[in-house]
Amino acid sequence: MTSLFDLTGKRALVTGGGRGLGLGMATGLAEAGAKVVIIGSSAAAEKSAQALREKGLDVTGLRGDLSDREGLSALFDQAVDLLGGGIDILLNNAGVQRRNHCEDFTLEDWDTVLNMNLTTVFILCQLAGRKMLAQGSGKIINMASMLSFFGGFTVPAYAASKGGVAQLTKALSNEWAERNIQVNAIAPGYMDTEMNTALVNDAGRNAEILGRIPAHRWGKPEGMKGLAVFLASSASDYITGAVIPVDGGYLAK
Numbered sequence: 166m167t168s169l170f171d172l173t174g175k176r177a178l179v180t181g182g183g184r185g186l187g188l189g190m191a192t193g194l195a196e197a198g199a200k201v202v203i204i205g206s207s208a209a210a211e212k213s214a215q216a217l218r219e220k221g222l223d224v225t226g227l228r229g230d231l232s233d234r235e236g237l238s239a240l241f242d243q244a245v246d247l248l249g250g251g252i253d254i255l256l257n258n259a260g261v262q263r264r265n266h267c268e269d270f271t272l273e274d275w276d277t278v279l280n281m282n283l284t285t286v287f288i289l290c291q292l293a294g295r296k297m298l299a300q301g302s303g304k305i306i307n308m309a310s311m312l313s314f315f316g317g318f319t320v321p322a323y324a325a326s327k328g329g330v331a332q333l334t335k336a337l338s339n340e341w342a343e344r345n346i347q348v349n350a351i352a353p354g355y356m357d358t359e360m361n362t363a364l365v366n367d368a369g370r371n372a373e374i375l376g377r378i379p380a381h382r383w384g385k386p387e388g389m390k391g392l393a394v395f396l397a398s399s400a401s402d403y404i405t406g407a408v409i410p411v412d413g414g415y416l417a418k
């Protein structure tokens with residue numbers, strides 16, 4: 166690890182870091198030297214953190230409900246305390262998915278997805294951003310999606326939320342760039358995680374998706390490490406407001 170990508174002494178919060186892509190990226194940040202707190206809704210956050218600690222990495226798990234707007238500020242403060250009182254890197258990874266045809270999509274599902282994937286992301290950006298503005302530096306990484314660019318099928322709330330994440334990333338970047346806070350988004354392609362179990366198990370959709378990906382394979386959580394470390398490190402200090410795909414070439418086709 167060259168000093169350009171070294172995260173030693175940096176304090177990172179990764180939401181939804183107990184499994185899937187968040188776990189892959191939290192591992193990458195910790196391997197690069199960061200002290201990491203992962204927040205998750207289940208015991209997986211604590212279990213995954215424990216497993217990483219056993220490998221010598223500085224990772225703490227915190228269980229909490231990020232969709233609870235009232236409790237979010239207190240949960241964030243708890244995470245910052247565990248990080249030792251400050252935050253240098255916020256990785257807004259946690260997200261949810263609901264599938265149904267547009268005409269049948271319930272408002273309850275709509276609210277669940279928009280609240281978690283967009284409103285929670287905005288609130289955490291505000292909470293972390295205030296601290297980063299005060300200290301004069303910071304890195305915020307949001308999780309966008311291919312559905313920040315495309316509309317998809319049967320996922321109207323998810324597509325709307327991820328389109329929103331891309332635009333929110335640019336809006337925050339515009340205001341905070343001159344104050345040395347870089348705000349970027351990662352847009353994963355098709356990743357083999359629990360969120361996509363339904364697609365992976367649907368032979369027809371699976372073949373369709375693989376046929377559209379130039380790399381001809383689903384992505385894996387480990388494949389997210391490189392960009393996460395890059396966007397969290399000083400190597401990316403002049404990159405902000407970008408939405409960067411990690412997609413095996415999908416967008417380019």
Ligand SMILES: NC(=O)c1ccc[n+]([C@@H]2O[C@H](COP(=O)([O-])OP(=O)(O)OC[C@H]3O[C@@H](n4cnc5c(N)ncnc54)[C@H](O)[C@@H]3O)[C@@H](O)[C@H]2O)c1
Pocket residue numbers: 180181182183184185186187204205206207229230231232233257258259260261281308309310311352353354355356357358359360361
């Ligand atoms: N898997 C993909 O193909 C893909 C593609 C594009 C974007 N993404 C995005 O990447 C991110 C991670 O996706 P994933 O596939 O690893 O998902 P996942 O379902 O495997 O993991 C989601 C994580 O979010 C956490 N989470 C969800 N709701 C929460 C809540 N209310 N409180 C606390 N934690 C909560 C879960 O605990 C879990 O750790 C999401 O934002 C997703 O939209 C995924």
